[in-house]
Amino acid sequence: MRIITGKYKGRHFDIPRAFKARPTTDFAKENIFNVMMGYLDFEGAEALDLFAGTGSISLELVSRGCRQVISVEADRDHANFIRRCFEKLNDQTDILIRGDVFKFIKACHRQFDFIFADPPYALEQLPQIPELILSKQLLKKDGVLVFEHGKQYDFSHIPGFVEHRVYGSVNFSIFQ
Template identity: 35%
Template sequence: MRITGGEFKSRVIKGPLNTESIRPTADRTRETLFNIISNYLDFDSITFADLFCGTGSFGLECFSRGAVSGVFVDKNIITASDNITRFGVETKSKIIKQDVLRFLNGCENLFAELIYADPPYNYSHYNELINNVSNFSALFILEHKDKLDFEENIKEKIVTERKSGLARLTFFNFNFI
């Protein structure tokens, strides 16, 4: 895995030792994702949240393209923490070792213009996740495997969807654009 654009372009992102626990987003999917995001946001000076951060690749791409700060949330933060240190962005990063839904439920203010979630493909709490994220003003991107049956109030917030390999990217506007 490598960074696909910006200051850190082509730098290697360290993968997990246990590949069963993390399913990193493919470089091509990440490149597609960031090309779409650039239609909605200028990365200079943005803040982001990388939920189910795994290796931290999404957040590292954000920093590479100019983001000023970010929050990384996952139950297992070892690989993301190592990568954040290797890239020298510790002072701009907040790493939270916690279940994502528990984090969102206890979070009154999440100051992030961009929120990304890449839960495991066998994840079953999508609507709860999306409803929790919808409390914040942000462009929200959800990476998932199959086409999901979203609740009606959530469907109204979809800006665009793309399929890239096995991944499906769904973009939501929660009072942001």
């Protein structure tokens, strides 16, 4: 796993083979971040990474200048991996929360400039996640939600939907 650009550009982190998480491919990550450049400036932004997995997106967000990133990950081993990655960078920008994403969303009273959600594709509640995030008003005015999902889903009917992007086998729905 590598950081694509920013102050930590080119840094690599080896993901343990036993991990269940599938990090967003570098190809998809690079392309969706290029698209995001037209929506917002990451410099000084506050971001939320839901289902953080390997921390690939959180690391990219911090590298691109986010003032603060909150990473929410339930799996203990994955959370420890994310923690170790930020320790290697000696960077305190990321706040790691090891816990259930749905409980976090329900209890969260903050708003963010950018939210990235990459749930496991087999997650039963996956189709409800964008509406849940948007109904809790976790986005600031002009904030952006990027939701990664499998190709079988169509979220274009949800208020706030802006566009759908496909990079290889990775699908992103973007909301504002």
